[in-house]
Amino acid sequence: MAKILAIGIATLDIINTVESYPDEDSEVRVLKQHQTRGGNATNTLTVLSQLDHDCHWAGVLIDEPDSKAIVSELAHYHIDTSTCRQLATGKMPTSYITVSQQTGSRSIVHHRDCPEYSFKDFQAINLSEFDWIHFEGRNIDDTRLMLQHVTTHFPDLPCSLEIEKPRFNIEALFKFPTTFMFSQHYANAHGFDDAISLLKSLPANTTATCTWGQQGAWAISNNGEIMHNPAYQPLQVIDTLGAGDTFNAGLIHSLLNKHTLQQALNNACQLAGHKCGQQGFAKLLSNFIFQ
Ligand code: ADP
Numbered sequence: 001m002a003k004i005l006a007i008g009i010a011t012l013d014i015i016n017t018v019e020s021y022p023d024e025d026s027e028v029r030v031l032k033q034h035q036t037r038g039g040n041a042t043n044t045l046t047v048l049s050q051l052d053h054d055c056h057w058a059g060v061l062i063d064e065p066d067s068k069a070i071v072s073e074l075a076h077y078h079i080d081t082s083t084c085r086q087l088a089t090g091k092m093p094t095s096y097i098t099v100s101q102q103t104g105s106r107s108i109v110h111h112r113d114c115p116e117y118s119f120k121d122f123q124a125i126n127l128s129e130f131d132w133i134h135f136e137g138r139n140i141d142d143t144r145l146m147l148q149h150v151t152t153h154f155p156d157l158p159c160s161l162e163i164e165k166p167r168f169n170i171e172a173l174f175k176f177p178t179t180f181m182f183s184q185h186y187a188n189a190h191g192f193d194d195a196i197s198l199l200k201s202l203p204a205n206t207t208a209t210c211t212w213g214q215q216g217a218w219a220i221s222n223n224g225e226i227m228h229n230p231a232y233q234p235l236q237v238i239d240t241l242g243a244g245d246t247f248n249a250g251l252i253h254s255l256l257n258k259h260t261l262q263q264a265l266n267n268a269c270q271l272a273g274h275k276c277g278q279q280g281f282a283k284l285l286s287n288f289i290f291q
Pocket of ligand 1: 184215231270
């Protein structure tokens with residue numbers, strides 16, 4: 001078991017499934033609705049906790065009714081929130097997600113009135129207790145300071161950084177010695193038509209992965225070797241929301257277990273494919289074993 005800290009946001013996701021995506025200025029009925037806790041870093045912790053790791057989340061919690069549902073769901077997964085910053089006013093980030101049953105697309109309207117977790121908050125954490133730190137690629141200026149702090153004071157502490165969306169100056173984070181987890185969305189937004197071209201464009205000696213939906217994922221090792229693993233198709237694709245976060249958890253778990261990058265890529269694809277075959281993250285490992 002490893003002690004893992006993840007820095008990022010937790011959100012409330014309100015997911016409406018509709019027959020087809022509504023036209024502007026129209027009214028449609030939802031086929032089903034459910035609410036769940038979201039946020040990439042906390043999703044990844046939810047999976048890592050089921051892989052028996054001691055998980056800690058560092059983010060911002062606002063004292064309002066929606067945070068109670070978020071905290072109780074995290075507690076259910078034994079995720080410690082004592083490193084969070086608590087605020088009396090504001091609103092937990094909320095994502096209103098419309099899933100079209102016809103196409104499977106998911107469109108997201110996001111509301112936030114919540115500050116980011118700051119470098120000052122981060123400095124108060126005793127990092128010497130942790131075996132791995134995972135960052136979301138957001139809040140770039142403070143994340144850069146956090147990565148600088150880890151590199152300077154804890155050079156042997158492994159880190160990972162998820163790069164999901166293009167953000168101003170996010171490339172300033174690419175110089176740090178962490179494992180980068182890129183998304184297809186980021187690659188496409190920068191004009192790359194495939195994962196290999198993105199991975200080859202990174203600075204030398206970078207270790208990184210890039211997921212590509214049903215095509216699986218690619219990785220580049222720190223000596224420039226490119227590898228690929230196909231996706232593992234579940235019997236039926238039920239819910240792909242959080243597939244990337246599950247992939248990241250599988251990768252961290254494998255690398256903590258000192259597997260090779262190729263093996264870690266394989267395990268991450270297996271776990272992510274398995275997750276696509278079920279709704280949400282609950283009991284993800286109950287009928288799963290790494291092959
Ligand atoms: P995100 O959830 O961030 O959009 P992806 O869609 O790229 O990320 O998915 C991450 C990983 O999940 C992929 O590399 C693949 O291994 C797995 N995956 C995603 N969609 C499917 C699918 N339909 N069937 C099987 N595996 C999938």
